[in-house]
Amino acid sequence: MKKRIDEIYVLRAMACLSVILVHLSAEPVVTLKRSYILSAFTLLNRAVQYTTPAFIFISAFLLFYIYKDKDFKYFSFLKKRLSTILIPYFIWTIIYYAYFIYKGYYTFSVSFFIKNLMLAKMCYHLYFILTITQFYLLFVVFRFLYKKYNPHLLVILSLIINVLFMKYIYFKYVDRFFMQYLFYFSFGCYVATNIDYFRGLLYKWKYVVFTMHGGIIIYYSYQFYQYQTLKKSVNGYLVNMTWFVFSFLAILSLYLIGVMISKKSKFIFGICKQVSDASYYIYLSHPLILIISNGILNRLGIISIFGRFVLNFIIVLGTVVPSSIVYFNVKKKTMPLIKSKLGLSKYKKFKGILNKN
Numbered sequence: 001m002k003k004r005i006d007e008i009y010v011l012r013a014m015a016c017l018s019v020i021l022v023h024l025s026a027e028p029v030v031t032l033k034r035s036y037i038l039s040a041f042t043l044l045n046r047a048v049q050y051t052t053p054a055f056i057f058i059s060a061f062l063l064f065y066i067y068k069d070k071d072f073k074y075f076s077f078l079k080k081r082l083s084t085i086l087i088p089y090f091i092w093t094i095i096y097y098a099y100f101i102y103k104g105y106y107t108f109s110v111s112f113f114i115k116n117l118m119l120a121k122m123c124y125h126l127y128f129i130l131t132i133t134q135f136y137l138l139f140v141v142f143r144f145l146y147k148k149y150n151p152h153l154l155v156i157l158s159l160i161i162n163v164l165f166m167k168y169i170y171f172k173y174v175d176r177f178f179m180q181y182l183f184y185f186s187f188g189c190y191v192a193t194n195i196d197y198f199r200g201l202l203y204k205w206k207y208v209v210f211t212m213h214g215g216i217i218i219y220y221s222y223q224f225y226q227y228q229t230l231k232k233s234v235n236g237y238l239v240n241m242t243w244f245v246f247s248f249l250a251i252l253s254l255y256l257i258g259v260m261i262s263k264k265s266k267f268i269f270g271i272c273k274q275v276s277d278a279s280y281y282i283y284l285s286h287p288l289i290l291i292i293s294n295g296i297l298n299r300l301g302i303i304s305i306f307g308r309f310v311l312n313f314i315i316v317l318g319t320v321v322p323s324s325i326v327y328f329n330v331k332k333k334t335m336p337l338i339k340s341k342l343g344l345s346k347y348k349k350f351k352g353i354l355n356k357n
Helices: 006-024 026-031 036-047 051-067 074-102 110-118 127-148 151-168 178-193 195-204 206-228 236-264 266-277 279-299 305-356
Strands: none
Touching: 006 026, 006 036, 006 051, 006 236, 006 266, 006 279, 006 305, 026 036, 026 206, 026 305, 036 206, 051 127, 051 178, 051 236, 074 110, 074 127, 074 279, 127 151, 127 178, 151 178, 151 236, 178 195, 178 236, 195 206, 195 236, 206 236, 236 266, 266 279, 266 305, 279 305
16 A cells, blocks of 8 residues: 655645745846845745756656556556646647737737747746656656666766756756756656655754755855846856755755645645645646736836735735636536546447447
């Protein structure tokens, strides 16, 4: 019997809400002048920049945990996973394109739409879809390697390859190329194969993990403040490595918090599970609501950066999160009924054809 992995749902909920905070805090960190409030927003913005690696880690963990000992049929797996992720992505790409055309930002062009659809760049947050799709395609390779070879060596090798890739290779769309996040997907597979060992080791060193996580948030924020606000030159590779280590420590730290919450508070875990289940819809839709909210605040003449942040926070979280949860639960309850009715209808139609013949 497989062990419960409730903490992974808490981690996904925290990562989901962190994505919203990344986008909400973007305006303050690029518009405010040097001040204590800018420092606070910089700290917040940097502290939640771990989200893409975290989602990749979570995806790998859940995939490997589910399919580790389960019968694995590659094309059936792809059909299920890609339809789940790509159909909503296609719909929301259309929605964003239609909205931008309505606002006069773009004009209608089939070639423009196809290009932005394929590169996942119709809206700034969609690049993740292209990245995770690559990992879905490659999951069969990771599954084979982690079942056949030593997982400790594999995770170390993936770390070395990832670091070398970030040092020596760069191109325009590197942010959506799977090699940029290779270690995190590999690490997710590794944790799924060694869940008891990982939990025990992590809990043993929890105070060290929390301290290191807090320390690197401060350094990462200071680093960003240096080149963003003070316009000082910095080593690009050092910045990338800081983000890389920060993201790893954030995953460890928040995983620990997930373990604590899932064990000690059923109420908070229940909320996190709801957010986790609806996280993909929250992710897809929240930038549209943020764009609309900013437009409303502009028309109302609200120019206070702090005030805009608070109002955007209330509007976006107050609409996107509950509506996505409701949508997920309604879909979850109605889809089996729709499928069963469609199946019955097809059966009756087929039976009618047989009777006629």
